[in-house]
Amino acid sequence: MIAKIGKGSNMYGAILYNQQKVDKENGTVLLLNKIPDTVDGRYSVAYFNKCFEPYLSANIKTEKTVRHISLNPDPADKVSDEQFMEMAQEYMERMGYGNQPYIVFKHTDIDRMHIHIVSTCVAIDGKKIPDDYDHPRSMAICRDLETKYNLQKATDQEQKQTNKVFKPVNHKNGDIKSQIASVVRYLPKYYSYNTIGSYNALLSLFNITAEEVKGERNGQPVNGLVYVALDKNGNKVSNPFKASLFGKDAGVIQLQKHFEQSKEKMKINPARSVLKNTIELAIHTTNSETDFKKQLVEQGINTIVRRNESGRIYGITFIDHESQSVWNGSQLERNLSANVFNDWWNNGNKPELKIQDKVNEIDNLPTQDLFEFLSQEHSLNTDIGLFSVLPDAQGVDYEEEQFAKRMKKKKGRKL
Structure with missing residues (x-):
């Protein structure tokens, strides 16, 4: 309970x-x-x-x-x-x-x-x-x-939470790469998140952001991820680090798998x-x-x-x-x-x-x-008000609207 x-x-x-x-x-x-x-x-x-x-x-x-x-x-x-x-x-x-x-x-x-x-x-x-x-x-x-x-x-659930403590990155302490690694290598093992946006929301608590990098290499599309340290105001304070430096769990492919697994877990x-x-x-x-x-x-x-x-x-x-x-x-x-x-x-x-x-x-x-x-010093335990009720249906799960779509609409209204 x-x-x-x-x-x-x-x-x-x-x-x-x-x-x-x-x-x-x-x-x-x-x-x-x-x-x-x-x-x-x-x-x-x-x-x-x-x-x-x-x-x-x-x-x-x-x-x-x-x-x-x-x-x-x-x-x-x-x-x-x-x-x-x-x-x-x-x-x-x-x-x-x-x-x-x-x-x-x-x-x-x-x-x-x-x-x-x-x-x-x-x-x-x-x-x-x-x-x-x-x-x-x-x-x-x-x-x-x-x-x-x-x-x-x-x-058991509470014990798992208290056993693992992640520390926010402090760029003033140096060795930023190791600090980022201590978070991104293990975060997927403990938290459920199903979009890159929710992943970044979680990372922001530890002064980290993840950015997708898209391009071509030898004529083939490349889709990667880099991690950057932030200060307490959310400003970038380090060079980008490739996801490959932190193991497969930090990369795009494994993250996509984690998103899908999280979607199923979060439904129930x-x-x-x-x-x-x-x-x-x-x-x-x-x-x-x-x-x-x-x-x-x-x-x-x-x-x-x-x-x-x-x-x-x-x-x-x-x-x-x-x-x-x-x-x-x-x-x-x-x-x-x-x-x-x-x-x-x-x-x-x-x-x-x-x-x-x-x-x-x-x-x-x-x-x-x-x-x-x-x-007055007397008990009111016998004065219980009871109502007969019927349970109602659960609410519907709604997806977050895309920011890009909103910005397009906003620009359209200005024209």
Whole structure:
């Protein structure tokens, strides 16, 4: 089981993202902890948001007060709602959030059943719950839950990731050839990527770029590859090195084979659903490119943005280090294409969640009344709101549009 811990400042956005699933019958509210139930068992974003207000207003110094956690069992695991609730309670208790208000949502819009937990790190007395060792503690809890509920183990995958560490090229250290070799010789053994663009996106993390070289030799077409070192700003700082210097895995022929193998593996890679979900949440809980990238980095995901000379975004790639796979935005989903992010970060048109927020009389309950209720020392485990839902179909996988094609269209419009 894989746990993702998101830390942000937009409580309304985190609740809205999950409640949208419920309102579209792609999710359900499984469990409420330290949150009063409603008379009719119906909830709205405004109501849930108000339940957190006493906590959020008690501490104005902490910037990232929101905790948004997803627990993702393997698709082969069969987990009942009762087990999901038990796992959520044990996880939150051991993470130090047992006395915090939190909502457990179950998502059913993809084949991988998983839960999302929305909470806050601010206690009722205004003190921040320590989170310095969240990641190792979370991993240990997941290993215990895997054993307790007989789930598929993620240990092997995590161990492979921690055993191999690649270092970025530093041209100031000299021996650039050896530094490049230590990356390109072994990268294909650990990561899946299916285009030269996604390969270069991954290489850019290590201050390297690969360039195709085409020409003729003795009347025969030649198609090769060279590698160049980059500085921290992406500028070339070395002469090109032929791929043949780094072994067959670094050359064009072997790379093409790797692309084809990766395409097949990524079609059935369950990490795609988790990654898509994580990216969509980051869109709706951040307000800038910097915050968006930072939130994803905290969850082991790098965002590589490609811009043309005028600053227009024509490509976006996500590198998930946990699943060790590289995805173009539109390959994950149409609403994650480069155009969507260009419209947001360059034109100010942020993608919005469009739902009808169900408002009822309880939304008008004064915050003071809620504060008194939440301060009471009694359990709300029996007040569970359940919804009957039907799973929806998965989204379609869309290919990234070619930049050259876009530039042709752009030139055509200028004429």
